[in-house]
Amino acid sequence: MKVQEVELPEEITPDWVSREHSRLMADAESNGKGGELRLDCHRLRKLDALSLAWLAHLQDSLEKSGLKLILFHLSPELKKDLAKLALPDSVETQAEPDPGVAFRLGDSTWKFLIEIRDTLVLLSESLYWSTLAMFRPKTLLREDSIHQMMRLGSSALPIVVLLSTVIGFTLALQSGIQLQKFGATVFLASGMGISMVTEIGPLMTAVILAGRSGSSITAEISTMVVQEEVGALQSMAINPVHFLVLPRFWAMSLTAPLLTVCSAVSGIFAGLVVGFFFFKLSPASYINELQDSVTLNYLGQALVKSLVFSWIIALVAINKGLNVRGGADAVGKATTSCVVTCIFAIILADAVFSFIFYY
């Protein structure tokens, strides 16, 4: 039987344990089963929680390898301490049984349906209060709405214009090259006009607003919920739907269509520039072709789409914000979830619109 002796330091520190534990275990195990690890404790001055936890762990690990731990030269005081120190009983945390794929699928579908219901309720309340507000004198909500229009809408103008111009440029160049093969570059204007007005304008604007304004609404409202501000509103008999939802709903409903127009115009203008410089298309013929192809019908489609998209963003964002439970991490999750849900719902709604408008 092999015996290994090790002298413990005056104090067992985290550093010492990190450094020595694996080495001690490896040395002891190399002695083979039945071996002993003898710890000389004559220098040891105190036993604290770390010492006890480490010694218990060491003894446990050695026993599993068929080895024995022996402490010797332990001072009488430390022996008393050792007898007194207790390790907490390990509480068996019962892992929740996995409810299975079917349950999870059903559960998330149910939650999704509830979310849709809540959003529709919010929509009906918003439309109801908006109609009532038209007949009321100047209220505080109108002032706040102007503030929200600036914050959620107007300040998004530069990024909407910039991105739409870049996309318009790419789209015009790509389609121009294809059209040139058939000598049909004159149709660049109608292609750009119709796609920017009916599709890319509303969609780009909605995606930018979802990422920019939707996330900001969710973060703001969910923080208000977490900090009891929404509770305070309720306690003052102020309806949070009225006070928080309406200004944002109005701001989004008014600014999204305007931004969509700006987006479409910038994309079309980019097409004009590309047509002029790359495909020898005169601005006059580009504009003529545009006027012939982009009818009022298309403009109407764009405005309806952008209005519906803006409602989706505002209501999903507000709903996500109001339903937050928890702390700072819940705010982050709600914000992420808002952007993902908005973009998903917008693309889905866009597909539904395509179906309605073209069949």
Next chain:
Amino acid sequence: MADKTKLIVAGLKAGYSGKVVLEDVSMRVEAGEIRIILGASGCGKSTLLKNIIGLERPLAGSLEILGSRVDWSEGRPANELMRRMGVLFQSGALLSSLSVGQNVSLPLRIHNPGLPHAVVEQLVRIKLEQVKLGHAYAKRPDELSGGMRKRAALARALVTDPELLFCDEPSAGLDPVTSRGLDELLLSLRESLGITMVVVTHELDSIRALCDKMTFLAKGKVIFDGGLDEAQTTGPQAVKDFLDRKSEPVAQTGHTVAFNLEDD
């Protein structure tokens, strides 16, 4: 008698997500009284307050506030009732996007849009003076200290001249001097305005300064209802211990480990 009793809670049961936090809680608060709701952390004090002020719907039992029974049939208590009471939240809960003046004037501006702006401003300044915050009218909540924020929130709770004021841990997170100042402020408001107050707290100094009657909660039940003196003399042991700052003894848990010791 009915108009003298400002709040009646009878057999209230409350909780959330399937968990019952409060069971069979009853109390009566008379006009002009300061009622302290106390108990150790996690005993359900804040849940009780949320149920009384209408932020959560009780699972069972009845509530009568200012002579009218709280009716949840429309999904939430009636606005008229809510307007007659004020609430001071633990964190103050001032809207961070508005200035102190705008925060305090908010209930007035929302409920009375026709009120001339100058009148609202004058009223708000009076209320801010009452809580000794006259200089903070144009400041934003994040520019105020913890104690000032609480006082601003108190001004907001008082701006509609409520008959009943609820305070959730008014002195939580404040230093003893500021906390004492807030207690004195509440007492002087009761003196000058005759407001009935329900104060949730576990700060012993506040309890001694404010308490007319107390409702002591433990594990979701009322274990004592009465005055401070009575609590200290004839109250249950748990109440006496709490008031004497005695903590519950921690049960010795865990196991000792048997080591192989070798003597010299």
